[in-house]
Amino acid sequence: MARHIDIEKQRETALHDAVDVLLSGHPVAIPTETVYGLAADATNPAAIARIYETKGRPQFNPLICHMASIAMAEEYALFDPISRKLAEAFWPGPLTLILPLKPDSGIHALATAGLDSVGIRIPKGFASALIAAFGRPLAAPSANSSGKISSTSAAHVEADLGDRISLILDDGAAPVGVESTIVKVEKDGSVRLLRPGGLVAKDIERVAGIKLIRPKKASAAIEAPGMLASHYAPGASVRLNATSVEKGEALIRFGGQPIPGEEQAAIVLDLSPQGDLAEAAANLFDHLKTADASGAASIAITAIPDTGLGEAINDRLTRAAAPRP
Structure with missing residues (x-):
């Protein structure tokens, strides 16, 4: 079974041990303000493959890459003016931006499902400190079996994935409780809502200065995580x-x-x-x-x-x- 570390009681141990596991190319369950994530090195194809294997996740479904700062994000992706404004207003926080990859981006194609874009966000709290200590972005989908209910506590992660991972970092219940909102700024300056989430649409619209475009029907194209028609499903x-x-x-x-x-x-x-x-x-x-x-x-x-x-x-x-x- 996975080892647990209580972040509140053992913060430095949690940072040190999590970095060691990440450097070995294996995933770690980490707390974020939205849900718990299954994090691994976004530049290491073997580490990313272990995320898919652990979750049983289809490899055509891209992963969000978590950064420690806007400066780190700019090393891997290109920002348009609206995306930059949204990042400055809402990061760290529950907003994911779909951005074009830089031509020389170190993020591996397994994390983006081969797309020329990447979903990026900066999480609040310990997760951001861990990414800064690790020095590279972390690909981190929710820490649960693919398609099943997302985990909002370390106990949820243990019950689902405890026999498949080595380390769970425990920081109590996730305060937001649903995944990040995902938006994409198009070349014409319009902003599409790809997935509603922990940041309400009207707040994004206030900063962007325009209304979000919502899809009229489900699309077969997977542009971001959480777009599969069947997802977050219990057994019942x-x-x-x-x-x-x-x-x-x-x-x-x-x-x-x-x-x-x-x-x-x-x-x-x-x-x-x-x-x-x-x-x-x-x-x-x-x-x-x-x-x-x-x-x-x-x-x-x-x-x-x-x-x-x-x-x-x-x-x-x-x-x-x-x-x-």
């Missing part, structure tokens, strides 16, 4: 916008509002009894895991407002409920 089937509960179903509701039949549910969970979307986002993956562990064959989920962070929550739930490949 997922039923959205539930207005009643069938006997034996697990129920995940929102806003403290009971619905008919919940007295016969296998378990009742509330993303936020107060109707707080930030709290709901932070609880989303943990509640999905808890509902799945109840043994129910189906998880009923009540409607979530599609505003602010609700857009990211509904994106994850739609992909969790999609037909499995």
Whole structure:
């Protein structure tokens, strides 16, 4: 099983030991403000291959490359003026920018799935310090089996990947709870939202000075992580916008509002009894895991407002409920 290091109690040990594992070409589970990531050297093809192998992830699905600073990011990618403005406003934080790779970029093609662009973000807290200590970008998808529910705690990582990795860095529960928002600035200056996430769209629009373009339908082209139609899926089937509960179903509701039949549910969970979307986002993956562990064959989920962070929550739930490949 994987070794755990409590960052709050053993920060220097965590930095030293994590760098050693990364230098050996193996992945480390690291905390970020969004979810826990499975991190490895983005310039080392063997290390990147171990991420795909550990997760069981398709290699046509690119990985986000995490940097310690804008200066580091500029060593690997090209910034247009709007992307630069967004980076300065929201990094470190839950925003990923899709940027053109520099011709001599050291990021290996396995991390970008062969694309000529790369998803980059700067995480908050310990992860950024680790990248700075390592001195190279870290490719880091969520620390869970591919397509399954993302991990928001070290315990989640242990339960899923503990027998496949050697080191888990524990910094408590991830405060945001959903992955980063992904945007791409096009050559004509328009900004496309590729994946809603922990940074709400209206804040991006305020800084960019223009409205985000949202896809009208799912695209077959994979331009960024988290774009697969079926993703974030528990073992149980997922039923959205539930207005009643069938006997034996697990129920995940929102806003403290009971619905008919919940007295016969296998378990009742509330993303936020107060109707707080930030709290709901932070609880989303943990509640999905808890509902799945109840043994129910189906998880009923009540409607979530599609505003602010609700857009990211509904994106994850739609992909969790999609037909499995």
